[in-house]
Amino acid sequence: MTDTTNNEATSSGGCPFHHPAPATAAAAPGDAQWHGAQMDFSKSMSYGDYLGLERILTAQHPLSPEHNEMLFIVQHQTSELWMKLMLHEMHAVVANIQADNLSPAFKMLARVARIMDQLVHAWDVLATMTPPEYTAIRPYLGASSGFQSFQYREIEFILGNKNPNMLAVHESATDNHARLRQALHAPSIYDEAIRLLARHGLRIAAERLERDWSQPTVADESVKEAWLEVYRDPQKHWALYELAEKLVDMETAFRFWRFRHVTTVERIIGFKTGTGGTAGVSYLRKMLDVVLFPELFALRTAL
Numbered sequence: 103m104t105d106t107t108n109n110e111a112t113s114s115g116g117c118p119f120h121h122p123a124p125a126t127a128a129a130a131p132g133d134a135q136w137h138g139a140q141m142d143f144s145k146s147m148s149y150g151d152y153l154g155l156e157r158i159l160t161a162q163h164p165l166s167p168e169h170n171e172m173l174f175i176v177q178h179q180t181s182e183l184w185m186k187l188m189l190h191e192m193h194a195v196v197a198n199i200q201a202d203n204l205s206p207a208f209k210m211l212a213r214v215a216r217i218m219d220q221l222v223h224a225w226d227v228l229a230t231m232t233p234p235e236y237t238a239i240r241p242y243l244g245a246s247s248g249f250q251s252f253q254y255r256e257i258e259f260i261l262g263n264k265n266p267n268m269l270a271v272h273e274s275a276t277d278n279h280a281r282l283r284q285a286l287h288a289p290s291i292y293d294e295a296i297r298l299l300a301r302h303g304l305r306i307a308a309e310r311l312e313r314d315w316s317q318p319t320v321a322d323e324s325v326k327e328a329w330l331e332v333y334r335d336p337q338k339h340w341a342l343y344e345l346a347e348k349l350v351d352m353e354t355a356f357r358f359w360r361f362r363h364v365t366t367v368e369r370i371i372g373f374k375t376g377t378g379g380t381a382g383v384s385y386l387r388k389m390l391d392v393v394l395f396p397e398l399f400a401l402r403t404a405l
């Protein structure tokens with residue numbers, strides 16, 4: 103928000119090394135001055151007020167005496183913030199596809215993919231945590247695990263990886279549970295894309311257009327044929343073709359995230375069980391096999 107690359111410091115008499123500028127003749131005694139910037143926020147909204155920084159920056163509560171726990175907390179908290187933005191975009195994508203409003207949906211899908219890319223790179227920071235550093239904090243984590251991230255589960259649901267069993271973890275948190283339930287029973291982004299194919303006149307089996315949305319995506323021959331038609335004549339179906347490629351982009355970025363998670367986890371805890379109670383790396387490896395948009399990948403072999 104603030105431009106810290108201001109090169110006018112010297113020409114305006116200020117210090118290029120960010121020492122306070124000398125007070126101008128117009129300044130009242132005791133008034134701080136810097137390049138005309140507003141300095142008094144006793145009566146107006148500041149940067150920190152707008153962003154709620156007081157709450158965000160006081161929400162890190164390490165339980166151990168270990169230096170490295172702060173990294174662990176900040177990495178998870180920032181991931182959750184980015185997930186919040188992804189969900190904000192994804193819900194809007196669903197609404198825009200439903201309304202046949204594809205251009206804004208494309209922009210949002212591109213944004214989601216770039217957020218995922220960024221979360222993929224974020225693993226580099228966590229990978230600086232060594233096994234002994236993690237082992238020192240592990241006893242303080244109790245049974246808490248990313249497995250219980252309700253935002254992550256909502257992302258999975260809105261992408262079509264539905265699993266009613268995942269609701270149980272959130273039963274004690276009423277709002278999160280209700281939100282997840284709603285996502286479980288609503289059509290996913292991919293379900294909406296398939297309904298769009300039908301609205302564009304492509305033949306989709308009736309049972310694929312109205313089904314029990316709480317079930318995971320299962321590959322469907324009519325959907326594969328419809329996407330094949332799109333890919334065989336992109337000029338004729340440009341909007342659908344563009345949508346398909348945006349979805350593939352997003353799934354690819356998500357796969358990278360899963361992959362970096364499991365490799366970082368293996369690097370840090372090896373094959374120990376997870377704090378959430380699963381077998382750990384072997385569980386996470388199984389999740390690598392999840393395919394969100396099966397026909398979009400299958401059609402490539404058929405082209």
Ligand code: HEM
Pocket residue numbers: 177178181182228231236247248249250251254363367370371375376377378379380381382383385386389
């Ligand atoms: C040292 C760091 C980390 C370790 C050792 C670790 C380990 C694990 C393990 C073993 C699991 C399987 C569930 C369990 O039994 O606990 C898991 C799941 C999960 N973790 Fe991590 N994790 C780490 C960092 C992170 C970070 C930074 C995030 C970002 C939010 C994250 C998000 C998740 C999610 C969403 C799941 C559920 C995956 C699924 O069910 O498909 N983890 N983690």
